[in-house]
Amino acid sequence: MPTDQPSVTFPNGAKFPLMGLGTLMPTLQPDEKSVVDMVETALDIGYRSIDTAQVYNTETGIGKAIENKIKSGLIKRSDIFVTTKVWRTNVHRGMVVPSVEKSLKRLGLDYVDLLLIHWPTALQPSDASFPRDGQGKLLVSDADYIDTWKEMEDCVDKGLTKAIGVSNFNSKQIQRLLDNSRIKPVNNQIEIHPFLTNRKLIDFCHGKGISVSAYAPLAGFAQDKREQMGWPTIYTDETIGKIAKKHKKTPAQVALRFIIQQNVVVLPKSSSPERLRENFEALRFELTKEEMAEIEKCNRNIRLCDDENPEHRNYPFKEEF
Numbered sequence: 001m002p003t004d005q006p007s008v009t010f011p012n013g014a015k016f017p018l019m020g021l022g023t024l025m026p027t028l029q030p031d032e033k034s035v036v037d038m039v040e041t042a043l044d045i046g047y048r049s050i051d052t053a054q055v056y057n058t059e060t061g062i063g064k065a066i067e068n069k070i071k072s073g074l075i076k077r078s079d080i081f082v083t084t085k086v087w088r089t090n091v092h093r094g095m096v097v098p099s100v101e102k103s104l105k106r107l108g109l110d111y112v113d114l115l116l117i118h119w120p121t122a123l124q125p126s127d128a129s130f131p132r133d134g135q136g137k138l139l140v141s142d143a144d145y146i147d148t149w150k151e152m153e154d155c156v157d158k159g160l161t162k163a164i165g166v167s168n169f170n171s172k173q174i175q176r177l178l179d180n181s182r183i184k185p186v187n188n189q190i191e192i193h194p195f196l197t198n199r200k201l202i203d204f205c206h207g208k209g210i211s212v213s214a215y216a217p218l219a220g221f222a223q224d225k226r227e228q229m230g231w232p233t234i235y236t237d238e239t240i241g242k243i244a245k246k247h248k249k250t251p252a253q254v255a256l257r258f259i260i261q262q263n264v265v266v267l268p269k270s271s272s273p274e275r276l277r278e279n280f281e282a283l284r285f286e287l288t289k290e291e292m293a294e295i296e297k298c299n300r301n302i303r304l305c306d307d308e309n310p311e312h313r314n315y316p317f318k319e320e321f
Contacts, residue, residue, distance in 0.1 A: 005048055006283060008211045008263060010163050010186045014113060016081055018260050019283055020049030021276075022215060022269035023058040028129065035061025036068070038271045043069045043080075045280050051189075051213075051267045053085035053118055054103055055129050063108035082109065083213075085118035085167055085189075086152070089126045092143050096151035100160050115152060115161035116189055119168050120145045120314040121307050140312050145173070146180050153183045165189070167215075168307075170316040171204045178208065187211045192264060193219035194240060194255055194295050195232065195302040200321035202264060213265035218252050221304040231302050239298055243291050249281075256282035258295045 007015035021042045023035065035058045039050060043065065050066075052058050062082075069075050084107070090099035100115060122143035124131050131139040145166075152164040165187030166174065177185055188205050192198045192214035205212050219226075219234055226233070234240050234251040244254045252268075256279060259266050268279045287295075307315055 005046075006260070008265065010211070011184075011209070012163060012186075014081070014162055016114070016187070016211060016213075016265055017047075017049040018263075018265050019047065019256075019280060020051050020081070020083075020213070020265055020267045021047045022267040023050065023052045023062060024056050024215075024269060025058060025271075028055065028057055030056075030058060030061070032061045032064075034271060036065045038276075039065035040068060041273050042276050043074060045273075045277055047276070047280065048075075048079055049081040049083070049265070049267075051083045051215075052107075054087040054090065054099060055085075055118065059084065059103055059106035063106055067108050077109070081113045082107065083114040083116065084112050085116040086148070087129060088119050088121060088123040089129065089131065091117060091122045091145065091148040092125055092141070093147055093151070095125065096148060097154055097158065097160070100155050104160060111159055112161045114163050114165060114187060115155055116165045116167045116187065117145060117148055117152065117169075119307065120166070120173050120316050121309060121312040122148075122314070138309055140309055142313060145169075145314065146176065149177055149181055153181070156183055163187070165210070168316050170319040171201060171321050172319055173314070173316060174205065174208065174210065185210055187213055187265075189213040189215055189267075191216050191221075191303060191305050192259055193217050194234060194237065194258060194298040195219055195300050196304070197296055197299040198321070199296070199299070202262060204321065206263070211263075211265065213267055214259050215267050216304055217259050217266045217268050218255055219302075219304060226304065229302075231300075237298060239294050243287065243294065247285060247287075249285065250278060253278060253282045253285075254287070254295070257285065257287055258292060261287055261292060
C-alpha cells in the first residue's frame with residue numbers, strides 16, 4: 001500500500017485506505033465498459049481501495065480494470081484493497097463459499113482483502129437478486145447470520161479472503177456475532193453522511209475494535225425519496241456551504257472530510273473523472289473541532305437506504321443504533 005495513503009489498520013496488519021471507490025451503479029445491470037473506465041480512472045488518480053458486492057454486478061468490470069493496470073505496471077496486487085459482499089440470497093448453509101469463489105473468478109483474483117455479509121436480513125435462495133412471490137412481495141428467509149458467519153470464517157481458512165466483516169448490522173447484532181465467533185469482524189459498513197451521522201454506532205464499533213466504512217457518504221442515494229420527503233442535500237445545506245466556502249472546497253469534499261476525520265473509511269461513487277479527483281482531494285485538508293461539531297448538528301437521522309421488509313426478524317434499524 002502506498003505510504004501516503006491514510007488508512008485504518010486491521011488486527012492482521014492489513015491497511016484499509018480511508019478513501020475508497022464505491023461501485024454501485026445507477027442500475028444493477030451496468031455497462032461493463034463504464035465500470036472498467038471508472039475503475040481505471042480511479043486507479044490512475046490514486047485510489048487503492050475498491051468496494052463492490054455480488055449484487056452490484058460490477059465484479060467482472062473491476063477485475064478487468066485491475067488486470068489492465070497490473071499489466072501496465074501502475075499497480076501490483078498487493079497495492080490495492082478489494083472488498084466484496086455476500087448477497088442476501090447466498091447467505092445459506094453451503095452457499096457462502098461457492099458464491100465467494102464465483103466472485104473471485106469474476107474479479108480475476110485469488111483472494112479479496114475484505115469480505116462482508118451485505119445485510120443481516122436473508123432472502124430465500126434464488127438466481128434472482130430479489131426473489132418475489134406472485135404478489136410481488138420479497139421472499140424472505142429466517143436464515144441466521146451466525147450460521148452465515150461460520151461459513152465466512154471458512155472463507156478465511158480457505159484463503160479466499162484476508163478479513164471478514166458485516167454491513168448494515170446494528171450494535172446488538174454485532175455483539176451477538178462477537179459472542180459467537182471464532183474470527184472477529186473487522187469492519188461494519190453502514191450509511192453515514194451529515195444527515196445520518198450514526199455517531200452511537202460508530203462509537204460502539206470503535207470501542208469493540210471494529211473499523212467502520214461509510215456508504216452513501218454524500219447523501220446522494222434515493223434521489224426520488226429525498227425529493228418526495230423534502231430532505232436537504234449537502235449542496236443546499238447552509239452549514240456545509242459556509243464551511244466549504246471558508247476552506248475553498250466543495251460541499252462534497254467537506255462532507256467526506258467530516259467522515260474521514262472520524263477515522264471512518266469513505267466509499268463515494270462517481271464515474272466522472274472530475275468528481276473522482278475532487279473526492280480524492282478530501283484527504284488533503286482538515287476541519288477544525290468547531291467545524292466538526294457544527295456538521296454533527298446537521299444530523300436528522302435521515303436514512304436513504306432501507307430494507308423494504310421491516311417485519312423481518314433481523315431487520316437492523318428498529319434499534320436505536
